[in-house]
Amino acid sequence: MNESRVPGFTSTGSKRPEALFGPDAGTAVPARLTRSAGCRVWDADGREYVDYVMGLGAVALGYGHPAVTAAARRAVEAGVVGPLPPVQEEELAEALAAHIPWLERVRFLKTGAEAVAAAVRLARVATGRDHVLGCGYHGWLDWCQGSAEGAGIPAAVRSLFAELPFNDVAGTRALIRERGHQLAAVVVEPVVVAEPRREWLETLRAETTRAGAVLIFDEIKTAFRLAIGGAAERYGVRPDLAVLGKALANGFPLAAVGGRAELMAGAERTWISSTLATEGVALAAARATLDVFVRERVCEHLHRVGTRLLHGLHDVQRRHAAAVTGVAGLAEMCFLHYATDELSCAVAVRCARRGLLFKRTAYNFVSLAHDEGTIDHTLATLDAALHEI
Numbered sequence: 001m002n003e004s005r006v007p008g009f010t011s012t013g014s015k016r017p018e019a020l021f022g023p024d025a026g027t028a029v030p031a032r033l034t035r036s037a038g039c040r041v042w043d044a045d046g047r048e049y050v051d052y053v054m055g056l057g058a059v060a061l062g063y064g065h066p067a068v069t070a071a072a073r074r075a076v077e078a079g080v081v082g083p084l085p086p087v088q089e090e091e092l093a094e095a096l097a098a099h100i101p102w103l104e105r106v107r108f109l110k111t112g113a114e115a116v117a118a119a120v121r122l123a124r125v126a127t128g129r130d131h132v133l134g135c136g137y138h139g140w141l142d143w144c145q146g147s148a149e150g151a152g153i154p155a156a157v158r159s160l161f162a163e164l165p166f167n168d169v170a171g172t173r174a175l176i177r178e179r180g181h182q183l184a185a186v187v188v189e190p191v192v193v194a195e196p197r198r199e200w201l202e203t204l205r206a207e208t209t210r211a212g213a214v215l216i217f218d219e220i221k222t223a224f225r226l227a228i229g230g231a232a233e234r235y236g237v238r239p240d241l242a243v244l245g246k247a248l249a250n251g252f253p254l255a256a257v258g259g260r261a262e263l264m265a266g267a268e269r270t271w272i273s274s275t276l277a278t279e280g281v282a283l284a285a286a287r288a289t290l291d292v293f294v295r296e297r298v299c300e301h302l303h304r305v306g307t308r309l310l311h312g313l314h315d316v317q318r319r320h321a322a323a324v325t326g327v328a329g330l331a332e333m334c335f336l337h338y339a340t341d342e343l344s345c346a347v348a349v350r351c352a353r354r355g356l357l358f359k360r361t362a363y364n365f366v367s368l369a370h371d372e373g374t375i376d377h378t379l380a381t382l383d384a385a386l387h388e389i
């Protein structure tokens with residue numbers, strides 16, 4: 001691991017062996033991937049695993065979904081980039097707006113972190129204010145690193161950001177009122193380990209409107225999963241701006257920021273742009289992904305198999321109550337709470353030995369490729385791993 005030419009072993013932090021299996025996993029666990037298909041992956045030694053990491057939630061149709069692959073292949077053959085923006089850009093914006101009506105205008109970027117940063121920039125443009133409150137994870141860029149973690153972020157930048165407590169109505173109201181007319185935006189992940197309380201979402205909506213601040217839903221994990229339109233669609237609360245990413249293009253690199261037309265018009269008063277934001281392959285993949293979501297009612301499938309998994313995890317928890325202290329998340333994205341970090345690592349390692357990649361402290365994601373049989377086999381594997389411990 002220390003010998004890697006890539007500092008930290010990999011450029012995606014959550015794929016480090018420590019993140020998946022803990023600091024002492026050694027070499028007995030899969031470290032690098034060679035192939036993925038459906039809900040299965042193969043490591044560098046050719047071993048096969050059933051996977052719930054699903055590209056960290058970037059894949060909801062299963063790896064290499066044929067319709068998405070075919071669309072991407074056609075886009076490759078048509079030429080990946082060129083001197084003008086591709087027709088797919090406007091077509092995808094139109095298709096997204098048809099399914100998510102609060103995305104009146106849409107801009108595309110490559111990563112979730114960029115797209116959330118763009119939403120915050122647009123809020124600052126619209127309000128002329130600097131301060132931002134955030135809740136959840138919004139990526140690695142400077143603007144949202146308010147707490148002590150992470151070297152290299154200027155104090156002046158940190159001082160413009162503070163954390164908002166998830167699901168805490170009184171705390172949320174107090175913080176928004178305290179910042180008052182300095183507040184440009186409130187950015188929230190609508191789901192953080194638990195479902196949002198209706199009252200919390202309504203407080204966010206009412207208090208940002210009262211403060212003249214922009215409400216941004218970071219739907220990077222929740223869009224194209226809880227519903228095509230994410231938590232805003234499921235819970236019926238409309239943000240001013242929403243950010244989509246991850247499953248949007250089923251693993252191809254694409255993110256989007258969209259929302260009210262007058263806020264999005266700010267994109268012409270500031271500089272938000274990236275050379276490869278308009279490459280055609282990811283745009284074509286996203287268009288095909290949306291079609292599959294609609295045609296195959298993917299969110300219903302995710303909810304159905306996810307519910308089976310979630311119920312099964314509760315049974316596992318009851319059977320191993322000393323080791324497993326709780327079940328976190330929702331049907332579509334869930335994990336187990338363990339009594340100790342060591343136990344969580346031991347279970348993850350034993351599951352891997354049995355051909356299962358199941359995250360120990362972060363969300364496991366079901367996909368269209370996970371069926372009832374896969375779920376039952378997964379639950380039996382978790383049970384066996386816990387018995388062994």
Ligand SMILES: Cc1ncc(COP(=O)(O)O)c(C=O)c1O
Pocket residue numbers: 111112113114116136137138139140189218219220221245246
């Ligand atoms: C809610 C949320 N926002 C933003 C991000 C950042 O996205 P990316 O890693 O594509 O930059 C993530 C990534 O996990 C996320 O889950």
